[in-house]
Amino acid sequence: MRRVADFFDEHLNAVRPTAPRPRARWHVGHVGWQSSQEYPPPSRPLTFHLAAQGTGVHALNRLPDEATTSLAWTHDPEHPVPSSTGIEAIWYLLADYPDERGLADRPDVLTFRTEPLSEHLDFAGQPVLSAQVSFSAPSTHVFAKLQDVYPDGTTRPVSWGRAVLSERGGDTLTLTLDDNGYRLRKGHRLQLQIQSSDFPHSAVHPGTDGNPWFTTEAVRSTQSLVVGGAAGARLVLPAVTVAEVRDEGAW
Structure with missing residues (x-):
């Protein structure tokens, strides 16, 4: 005060x-209050390339794979990916801090994860996901989420992004995630999840060209993105250097 x-x-x-x-x-989460002469503060782009890694959880690497691969996920309007918090709890997230580890087991969620970090990773500003996305429906929803995976497997949400792709707009996705300041601590893993529903926080895409608020027709659809090579999907974090401070008199 x-x-x-x-x-x-x-x-x-x-x-x-x-x-x-x-x-x-x-x-900055896990650090404290910071100050600067501008916001977002000066940063350097830190790029992670999405990479195919067999089945299940894929990789987030600092270097891209030489070969290109197409990775697909499903969207079933009758069985959408559930939101990890209730409609009200999203407004007081830390009071009902969800553990999202179970979402990585779903076939309608693509999951990419780094190896355990060898040092702290701080970022402030808006992460950006860039990808070429194909979809079988006339349009599709794309949701992306950054998560912090603890050494024991606990998975906490950090930042969200959402977009609508359509045949008219093409398949190029540049998705800016929500503004955030966060420290991924040494030994933790950075995780990115991509899906096409987040219910009930967002209306479910019907898989047709119908209005998602009114149509009663629902059709399964398939989405895919390209990883590897020069045009492969990538995530860019605005990495920053922060001071180890805690300002208890902030508010």
Whole structure:
């Protein structure tokens, strides 16, 4: 509350602060409050390439595979991927912090995961997923989620993104995930999941060109994306360097 009071003192009561106030303040999960003269703060792009790895969980690698591979996932409107929290709980996520490890076992979810990190990885801003996506329906929904996989397998959500692809718009996907500041700690794994439903948080795509809010027709569809090679799917994180601080007087 002290900083809030100081802010109003400066702007309403013309009380000059004893030290220059930073233009931006932001929070990094597992670290604390940070400050900078701009937000997002200066960052460097850190690229992870999606890579095929047999069946089940695939890989997130710093270098792309030489060979290209097409990886597919299904979408069944009658059995959509369930949201991991209720409609209300999404507004107080940490009070009902979901463990999403079971989603990796579903055939309608593509999962990509790094090896355990050898050092902390900090990012702040908006991660971006780029991919060429094919789909059998006239259009499709694409949901992407970043997750933090703990050494014991606990899987926590970090950042979300969503997009609609259509025949008219083509198959090029540039999906900007939600703004976030987070530390993936040493020994943890970064995970990316891609799917075509997130119910009940989002309306279910019917697999046809019908309006998802009104149509009663539902058709299974297949989506796929290309990994490997020069045009393979990739995830770019805005990596930053943060200070090890905890500012308990932030609010």
